[in-house]
Amino acid sequence: MKNTLLFALLLFVTTIGIFSCQKESSADTPGPDTTLDRKALLTQWADSLVKPGYQRFNDKLVVLKAKTTAFTAAPTTATLTAARQAWQAAYQEWQKVELYEFGPAESVSLRNHFNIYPTDAAGINSNITSGAYNFELATAIPQQGFPALDYLLNGVASNDAAIVQQYVTSANHRRYLTDVMAKMEQTFGTVYSQWNGSYRDTFVNNTGTDASSSLSRVINAYSLYYERFLRAGKVGIPAGTMTGVARPEKIEAYYFKGTLPLQLATTAHATVQQFFNGRTGRPSLKSYLDALGAKDSRTGQSLTSIINTQFGVSYQQLSTLGPDLYSTITARNADAVASYNEMQKAVRLIKVDMTSALGITVTYVDNDGD
Template sequence: MIKLSRKTIAFIAAALVVTTFIIACSKSGGNTNTLDPSANGFDKTAMLTNYADNLIIPAYTNLQTQANLLETAVNTFLTTPNTANQVTLKNVFKDTYLRYQDVSVDQFGPAETALLSNFSNTFPADSVVIEGNITRGTYSLTSNASINQQGFPALDYLLFNLHAINDFTGATAVNRKKYVQDVVTNLKTRVATVLSAWKGSYRATFIGNTRSDSGSPIAFLINQFAFEMDQLKGPRIGWPFGKQSGGTMFPNNTEGFNAGISVALATQNLTALKTMFNGNGSGTGMSDYLVALKQQKLSTDVMAQFDKAINSLKTVPDPYVTAMSNNKTQIEAAYREIQILLTLIKTDVASATGVRITYQDTDGD
């Protein structure tokens, strides 16, 4: 059985903090690829300000707002666990999970300190351990060992598995309801912590670091772009479909499996990556940074490949488990487009910006 890589995200994400991002920088005036882009009129401060004020902080704000709506819908369902309330809850859950995808690439700084990704989206959830926690009525959601027992994957399992409604009216109903409420509370707390830090001192720290050396925002962002693409190629799309396992599929290991929203989540994740890469179109972003580095063609190629990959994913219908049987051609096509985009970012963009990809991927490519 494949162990989905999100169970190892705690180690991968921690590595992103402590490992060194090496910036290859030529001192020769003849190498325009590695000259400071500010010499060509590029304003790094403006780019980072755009990221902080127009993308990152608003995305976390939207996630916090949506998490509050999720808590309300969850409590309504727990009070009256019926089909109508579950349907309403599923819509709110999907919207909240989609808003999480908008911040998935922002797992550095406050998010890394809070281990937001680890505790919010390590999938698949360990249903056996979760059921044991509920039966005992004792558990801890703060230890690293609990990352696959909470967050969106745990809520996906608890609230939308085939027997969920009956579970909340059965012998473990009291403990089960408390567990769900604790998971939601922990999710909200971590999101609030990250947003508060961005609104506090970290914004100035982020904007003020215009270097391209170890631990800089540029190095973090490019590594995170590549990491998220690896996750799309692997745990989100490829591995459940049988890549790296000789064609043996593991549909239960997908993100958002029980709610049947795996493809929607993957598509939003990729769309959010594109928005971040081009600075939301109206502001400067990494695409503009490449142009300043005399890499206009690469910038154009990356943006075009984002569109190809997104459009290809949109041809795959949810639920993913059904598409694995009925839409194999579309999945294969989407997988190929994702691979191409991954290579462009992980190899070409990293090389053009002088950033070394330092995290360990999970399939050796």
């Protein structure tokens, strides 16, 4: 009898053990949303997008530093023109990396130091006059970066000869331009060195989907960038979609104007779509969503197809705002509002449908009032 009970007990324990192992095995069975898939995606982003993108931008920043240094050392119309050209080239390249506001870039608030506009011209003039300023203060955010360079190279006087003369006669102007460049170089250098150091492996190996995971940080940064800094910043706010009053002076590169503001916007938009689609045969948001079988919540169609279609429509509408975005907002603002509205349609697809399909929680709050 005792042997029978012992056998029964042993059989029961063995059965429970087998069942537990089966459950654990089932939980670890690879599916379309596996850690391996995420690691491949993160590796592609790190090694084929972020690091090469930062390298190209760093190359442009180095040239910009050299040209502005040459200008402050010997202010002439020729050195001013060369500095402007380098500024335009670096500003264009910036549009291709600005959306990478995660990891080291998020830690140092790279975007705040590089591209908050409109710039605070009155604050810059006050800083130049006093010779005392601290770029780490919150009030100094709009007094530095590319928008500050826009004012310093294009807006401190009414024409090129007067701008040059300002720098010839004012050591404080020369110093401020030098300090803005030094701050940009130092801030970006921190981000660049970390990606070329240990952070790359930290990023690639953080394969979860929780709020602190690399995937979550990238998706939140991507969605936030498209919604707030591209849709609203480059088009919606200047067009007055939140206030009902057009404010063309709030465009990017306001002091330079011409074709550059729209070029910056279209470059940024193209970058967003290129990041989504990646390279053929390589892991990307598109391939990942397709592997998950993600569908549009309203139509049941392939989510990636719907997103790409809307990206195409919004890019086309944005392209019609040229060649001079300032003049377009001034003379035919309804077209700028229409561009904003097309981008808004993509926001829902990215922020709601895509994040839901990926199992990612949106951690930022959009506060632009729309």
